Amino acid sequence: MNIVEKLLKIDAGKIEMPKKDIKLQLKKLGQEVEFPCKAIDPERYAEIQEGAIELKKGDIKKINMYEMKAMTIIAGCPEVFKNEEVMKHFNxxxxxxxxxxxxxxxxxxxxxxxxxxxxGYKKDDDEDEEKIKN
Structure with missing residues (x-):
């Protein structure tokens, strides 16, 4: 079966962005918290990356990693970080x-x-790097 046939057999109404609850032990709060996270639309992801790059005369001058990470977290966990009540509670x-x-x-x-x-980005694995080197 080729790709076109496979795609045509998929129920297009059931396509959704991947989601996962991420548990983190937050040291500032002194407790474990579960963040509902979701994948980011590719176009929005590209906008976040572009917004973190500072150009000077056509060359990349710097990449603001904090900006890129913060905007990715906000887009990926909007239920938490865009929540007006939570923002108000923490001033x-x-x-x-x-x-x-x-x-x-x-x-x-x-x-x-x-x-x-x-x-959709795979985490680098030291093991995979070793296989490539050998």
Whole structure:
């Protein structure tokens, strides 16, 4: 069966973005929290990446990694970071400020990586790198 035949057998109404609850032990809060996360639409993902790149005379001057990670987390966990009640409770005027208040760098990385995996990016495996080297 070729790709066209396979695609035509899929119920188009059942297509949905991958989702997963990510559990993190947040050191600032002193407790484990479960974040409902989802994959990010490819177009939105590209916009986030483009927004983190600073160009000067046509060349990349710098990549703002914090901006890219924060916007990815906001897009991937909107139920938490775009929630007006949560922002108000933590006195955070913006979703990015809420991230600053709740997450440490490593915790941001864990959420960012989980959302990337949901969005179709495989996590690098040291084992795979070793196989390639040999």
């Amino acid at each position: 955070a005027p913006t979703p990015k400020e809420l991230i600053r208040k709740l997450l440490l760098s490593g915790e941001m990385d864990d959420l960012y990586n989980a959302i990337n995996e949901l969005s």
